Amino acid sequence: MKILATYNIKGGVGKTAAAVNLAYLAAREGARTLVVDLDPQGASTFYFRIKAKRKGGKQLIQGKRNIHAFIRGTDYEGLDLLRARFSFRNMDLQLSDFSKPARRLARIIKPLAKDYDLIFLDCPPSISLVSESVFVAADTLLVPTIPTTLSVRTLQQLGKHLHGGGHKKLQVRPFFSMVDRRKSLHRQICEQPGTKSHTFMEAHIPYASVVEQMGIRRAPLATYARSTPAARAFEALWDEIKEG
Amino acid sequence: MAPKPNLPVAYEIKSETDLQRVLKRLAECFPLERSPASVQKRVCLDTFDWRLHEGGARLTASTREQETFLRLEVNGGRIECPLHGPALPAFAWDLPAGRLHDLITPLIDVRCLLQLAHLEVREQALRILNSDQKTVVRLTVERTSVTMPEEEDRPLKSVHPMLRLSPVTGYKRATRAVMDFLESELKLVRTRPDPMVRALAAIGRSPGDRRARFTFELDPAMRCDAALRTIHRTLLDTMRLNEDGVRQNLDSEFLHEFRVAVRRTRAALAQVRGVYPRDVVAHFKVEFKWLGSVTGPVRDLDVYLFMMDDYRAELPEALGNELTPLHKHLRRHHRSEHLQLARALESERYQALLRDWQQFLDKADECDPECCPNAARPLAEVASKRIWRTFRGVINQGRAITAETPAEALHRLRIECKKLRYLMEFFRSIHDPKQIGRLIRVLKGLQVNLGDFNDLEVQQGSLERFAIEMSEEGEAPVRCLMAMGRLVDHLYERQKTERTRFSRCFTRFSTSANEKRFRRLFKRRSSRL
Numbered sequence: 074m075k076i077l078a079t080y081n082i083k084g085g086v087g088k089t090a091a092a093v094n095l096a097y098l099a100a101r102e103g104a105r106t107l108v109v110d111l112d113p114q115g116a117s118t119f120y121f122r123i124k125a126k127r128k129g130g131k132q133l134i135q136g137k138r139n140i141h142a143f144i145r146g147t148d149y150e151g152l153d154l155l156r157a158r159f160s161f162r163n164m165d166l167q168l169s170d171f172s173k174p175a176r177r178l179a180r181i182i183k184p185l186a187k188d189y190d191l192i193f194l195d196c197p198p199s200i201s202l203v204s205e206s207v208f209v210a211a212d213t214l215l216v217p218t219i220p221t222t223l224s225v226r227t228l229q230q231l232g233k234h235l236h237g238g239g240h241k242k243l244q245v246r247p248f249f250s251m252v253d254r255r256k257s258l259h260r261q262i263c264e265q266p267g268t269k270s271h272t273f274m275e276a277h278i279p280y281a282s283v284v285e286q287m288g289i290r291r292a293p294l295a296t297y298a299r300s301t302p303a304a305r306a307f308e309a310l311w312d313e314i315k316e317g
Numbered sequence: 318m319a320p321k322p323n324l325p326v327a328y329e330i331k332s333e334t335d336l337q338r339v340l341k342r343l344a345e346c347f348p349l350e351r352s353p354a355s356v357q358k359r360v361c362l363d364t365f366d367w368r369l370h371e372g373g374a375r376l377t378a379s380t381r382e383q384e385t386f387l388r389l390e391v392n393g394g395r396i397e398c399p400l401h402g403p404a405l406p407a408f409a410w411d412l413p414a415g416r417l418h419d420l421i422t423p424l425i426d427v428r429c430l431l432q433l434a435h436l437e438v439r440e441q442a443l444r445i446l447n448s449d450q451k452t453v454v455r456l457t458v459e460r461t462s463v464t465m466p467e468e469e470d471r472p473l474k475s476v477h478p479m480l481r482l483s484p485v486t487g488y489k490r491a492t493r494a495v496m497d498f499l500e501s502e503l504k505l506v507r508t509r510p511d512p513m514v515r516a517l518a519a520i521g522r523s524p525g526d527r528r529a530r531f532t533f534e535l536d537p538a539m540r541c542d543a544a545l546r547t548i549h550r551t552l553l554d555t556m557r558l559n560e561d562g563v564r565q566n567l568d569s570e571f572l573h574e575f576r577v578a579v580r581r582t583r584a585a586l587a588q589v590r591g592v593y594p595r596d597v598v599a600h601f602k603v604e605f606k607w608l609g610s611v612t613g614p615v616r617d618l619d620v621y622l623f624m625m626d627d628y629r630a631e632l633p634e635a636l637g638n639e640l641t642p643l644h645k646h647l648r649r650h651h652r653s654e655h656l657q658l659a660r661a662l663e664s665e666r667y668q669a670l671l672r673d674w675q676q677f678l679d680k681a682d683e684c685d686p687e688c689c690p691n692a693a694r695p696l697a698e699v700a701s702k703r704i705w706r707t708f709r710g711v712i713n714q715g716r717a718i719t720a721e722t723p724a725e726a727l728h729r730l731r732i733e734c735k736k737l738r739y740l741m742e743f744f745r746s747i748h749d750p751k752q753i754g755r756l757i758r759v760l761k762g763l764q765v766n767l768g769d770f771n772d773l774e775v776q777q778g779s780l781e782r783f784a785i786e787m788s789e790e791g792e793a794p795v796r797c798l799m800a801m802g803r804l805v806d807h808l809y810e811r812q813k814t815e816r817t818r819f820s821r822c823f824t825r826f827s828t829s830a831n832e833k834r835f836r837r838l839f840k841r842r843s844s845r846l
């Protein structure tokens with residue numbers, strides 16, 4: 074089982090869009106895939122037309138209920154979702170009850186190894202105990218980054234934080250997201266990101282209204298706009314991720 | 318504890334009218350969304366002996382938008398994976414890396430994936446939705462038609478439509494409701510959710526049908542000639558079924574099964590005497606012997622090609638790697654021998670053999686008791702007598718063998734055991750299955766020892782022959798020849814060990830308890846003469 078997390082300190086950069094679309098592509102290829110919606114706002118849960126629940130976050134963290142009871146099948150074969158709970162907003166607090174709080178999440182997920190080939194963690198933004206837990210649990214951190222100077226700086230900060238925090242085994246793979254080719258700054262930064270500590274992936278996700286439409290369609294991009302450049306971009310991104 | 322996998326359930330529907338009624342009722346009672354139907358041509362793939370089927374899996378290939386996909390259905394789940402070109406995979410190592418590859422490999426091992434049938438599947442996905450338009454139960458209507466591979470231009474045979482229900486994790490209540498509706502309201506009956514088997518049944522294929530069948534359903538009281546014809550007809554069918562695979566060289570198993578059928582045909586001709594007219598026996602004995610000999614070289618090479626890994630493993634690593642020229646040699650000869658074999662199968666002699674043989678077997682008239690004294694006698698009598706005699710022969714020959722006896726005697730005994738084995742298998746169905754099964758097992762123990770002893774000797778001879786051929790063809794590096802020499806030594810040592818084991822194996826076979834069992838089963842009957 075491989076665990077991929079879409080993460081950025083910043084909000085609204087395309088983490089959820091990436092988690093949902095990449096997970097869909099993985100499942101379509103036959104990988105048994107699970108999306109874990111760690112965000113109390115439940116955006117990926119919403120995209121899969123599943124209702125986020127209010128309560129239950131505590132039971133999940135404390136292991137009081139079988140983790141499978143939190144999982145729902147999506148509309149797509151081989152793709153399941155661990156749906157969000159509004160009470161995930163208190164996850165920091167619940168995790169801190171454990172003696173090694175940052176390892177807790179990894180332990181909860183571990184029994185799923187025999188049921189899934191891939192797990193995508195869709196993370197809320199900011200740095201917290203939840204994100205620390207994600208750094209411990211994940212094998213790969215996919216970091217959608219908007220091509221602006223500030224975003225690249227935020228990425229460097231993240232790099233420093235991870236380095237200092239001893240997450241050396243964690244593979245960090247930034248990629249440009251919401252790229253607007255009409256903006257010269259975007260083009261420029263995509264060409265020369267201006268950071269030596271990170272290599273960006275080749276594939277970019279363009280800024281496209283079909284991606285925004287996911288909120289109305291409540292479905293992965295490939296199901297309603299398969300041949301659009303944005304959908305192709307997610308495919309290219311997925312191919313690159315698989316290559317390692 | 319993990320929950321049980323959501324296994325799909327399937328319902329067979331008797332006709333198109335019934336299907337329309339079911340769909341109408343479903344739409345009245347549930348929020349149902351229908352996707353447009355899609356027609357897909359699918360090729361069913363499995364090994365010669367249906368290993369995937371036996372492992373609970375089914376593999377199909379289909380093409381859409383110019384891309385070829387493999388689909389594996391196993392444990393109620395479905396895995397799809399695109400291929401990198403239009404060519405279908407033949408062996409496990411041709412499969413693209415991934416879960417599909419990892420699941421299939423242990424099931425098929427070194428066997429070749431063959432095209433069992435071409436299906437045309439009209440599939441319509443139906444989804445039962447909740448108030449968020451979220452799928453809570455998946456249904457699929459499958460209408461399947463089928464043709465044999467290479468007969469795609471023949472009209473398709475259609476199979477009853479099927480409604481398949483696949484639960485969605487976490488929506489148990491909805492699943493239960495739909496199942497109750499289908500079963501209680503619409504009175505649908507569950508069927509195996511395996512349309513491939515049903516589709517293949519429509520073209521007369523069934524699991525394991527390519528295997529030479531060793532069970533012949535016979536009746537102890539039936540006439541001997543009728544029984545022998547039944548046996549021969551079954552074996553001829555097996556030859557016919559495998560012929561094409563032999564010709565195309567798809568998987569070595571085809572040739573193996575083909576040869577087993579030929580060998581058994583010959584054994585039945587030679588061992589059950591006085592049943593067919595003498596001139597018939599004489600003619601077909603010669604012809605089937607010819608067929609055995611023209612198919613031999615390819616089989617031998619198949620076996621040695623399989624052995625290459627073992628051979629390498631038997632030598633120190635550095636030396637094992639020196640065997641590559643031998644491997645190449647075998648492959649090259651395999652190609653040319655196979656060409657010859659294919660030519661033999663095209664020949665008039667072969668065509669005539671099968672045609673005449675079929676004609677003789679289908680002739681309804683009974684064999685004349687004048688020239689065929691055993692033809693009209695009840696099967697049980699003749700069979701038991703033959704078996705008992707052969708058993709006595711094995712015992713007497715075996716007892717005469719000591720540590721000093723030349724190897725020839727062991728070979729003769731091996732052949733005698735083989736005859737006994739064939740006879741017991743031919744007439745298995747007229748005896749108590751438990752008793753005869755047990756006797757066959759004991760005999761097998763002895764046969765393994767004799768067989769290994771013989772194989773090891775044959776292998777030594779073959780390796781020496783290959784070495785000479787390779788030198789003559791100027792492709793024999795010294796280190797390769799050295800490695801082969803070492804191998805011959807190993808084989809010789811192992812053969813000596815088998816030899817020392819013989820007396821123990823024979824004693825186990827010739828115990829008085831075992832003899833009594835043979836006597837009880839076969840002797841009493843024949844003494845009733």
Ligand SMILES: Nc1ncnc2c1ncn2[C@@H]1O[C@H](COP(=O)(O)OP(=O)(O)OP(=O)(O)O)[C@@H](O)[C@H]1O
Pocket residue numbers: 083084085086087088089090091112116196197198250251252278279280281282284285286287288
């Ligand atoms: N490539 C894109 N082009 C256009 N709009 C996009 C693109 N990717 C995401 N969006 C839109 O931007 C918004 C934020 O995207 P998304 O939810 O994927 O980001 P996020 O990083 O997960 O946000 P949050 O931090 O709130 O979880 C959404 O409305 C989404 O539809």
Ligand SMILES: [Mg+2]
Pocket residue numbers: 088089090112116195196197
């Ligand atoms: Mg999000």
